Amino acid sequence: MTVEPAPGVPLAFDPDSLAIAMIGVHKWYGAFHVLRNINLDVRRGERIVICGPSGSGKSTLIRCINRLEEHQQGSIVVDGVELTADLKRIDTVRRDVGMVFQQFNLFPHLTILENCTLAPIWVKKMPKREAEELAMRLLTRVKIPEQAGKYPGQLSGGQQQRVAIARALCMNPKIMLFDEPTSALDPEMVKEVLDTMTGLAQDGMTMIVVTHEMGFAREIADRVVFMDNGEIVEINAPKEFFENPQHERTKLFLSQILH
């Protein structure tokens, strides 16, 4: 991680250093071409921020990585496993890829602790005690161990999103996907979630984050991906991306969101 290749330049192919490889990926919703020839390699430990206007296909892209959406053309290789219709492969990939959603998607009928231990117990067959200890460690890490016995509905949005992060981390994932994790939060809660994510980034987690938080992107991203209309328009290091955008559409987008 010391030698930085020029951003945006395709890496020399080294399967071990790649967490995710997307090669010529296309996806359609019916007749609607929602992802068009997506090529994106993510190295291990790399932090990617994806931004772009609403409806540009950002969510669709990251949801293809853990196969919440199916792509129709091209290939996606996650941690050396190519995603196909094979359920075994999908299971393997989902075990290694954690996801955090805009709407948290916590399970309202389970306590915070049960939300966190569910997957370790049932997917990884971890003994209950061990899973609970692990969950408490991760809840401590996101700074809400005292909420473990409550139900999601009793927590604030920011707390719920931190639980969602802890819940994903309980599966000890190699890659974390974030789909606009702060968009549903009241402004005063955005920071606590971003701080948690920054902490995660500093620990070397491979992260793909869809977000409109440009300050966050500037601070932690290794590369920023700009999407528009189902295609990747520009990939660049954050400094370059914000200060010297190359593509007209990037310039337009940045001028709109940075005032």
Next chain:
Amino acid sequence: MTDARLDVLAAYVRVAPEPILPAPIFSRGVLAWTRANLFSSWISGALTLVSLALCLWLVPPLIAWATIDAVWSAPDGALCRAHQDGACWAFIAQKMDYFRYGSYPQTERWRVDLTEIVGAALVVWLLWPRAPRRAIGAALFFIAFPILAFILLRGSDWFDLPIVDTVLWGGIFVSLLTALVGIVFSLPLGVLLALGRRSHLPVVKLASVIYIEFVRGVPFITVLFMANFMLPLFLPEGWAPDRLLRPLVGTVLFAAAYMAEEVRGGLQSINKGQFEGAMALGLNFWRMMGLVILPQALTLVIPGIVNTFIGLFKDTTLVSVVGLLDFLATVENAFKDTVWIGPTIAPTGYAFAALFYFVFCFAMSRYQAYMERRLGRGRRR
């Protein structure tokens, strides 16, 4: 006056707290309740008075009929025939054993009692949320109890229990058995059908839809007759199911279709994010359904499910059309006893039957309300 108002407009700083006053007499207590609920408008006032008059007109005679004018004990129908303005509870008392066991042999009736006691204890264990080790209770109820009930009720040479043919079975325990079997099996089958109906596999989906719509489109009696006469045709020679089993199967198949629609309603109201959250964690389809989706979906449709259970419980009275002697059938059979024959016998018998069904259905309804309150806690957003 004007000066004071001007002061308020200018600037204001509170120096003493405003006192907390009791509510005026007309807005609290019995008086307020009466006014708000019974006499809030002249229509509601009129309705209140009419209802009151109806109650005064109907309830006292009914109570008198059931209590002071009733015949409580008598060796035969003579006394009841003499007291025609009261119920004949003596008849019920004397026929009680018949109502409970049908023609089950006298000396073996303890087997029915034992089954009922064990069943009741397990049901309480299972339904009482604070009971310890409910998982064990569930295992006993769903696995051990059916075996025990089968051995006890039917008999087994191994345990030296004489076989009692199902022809002799009858009365309350047959009604309870039918209802219990219907309730216990229709829910899982209904869940499977509901999942089938939402399946992405066209064959599974089509089969579920056809089944559900077909069963919902025919009367229960038809399903019972079909189960009775057609089931033996589908099974190999010599496998003809027991005459008790056939209506049980019919009951389960019928209730399952309604259950499926209730469950489907619940599944539909679960947010897509719940499915995605579960899938993203790596839970496979059955774990996602069993651990995340169904617990929420079923909770949402408890009222509908209990409603179906209540309907099912009352519909068990129809199994008599294919020759089962359920509780209501024993009551009606008993009317024919010449010793008791008289004008008050049938009203008394039906009143007793109504009371029996009411007690069970009302209990289910109350349990439903209790569970809804309980599950609603801590879940509020």
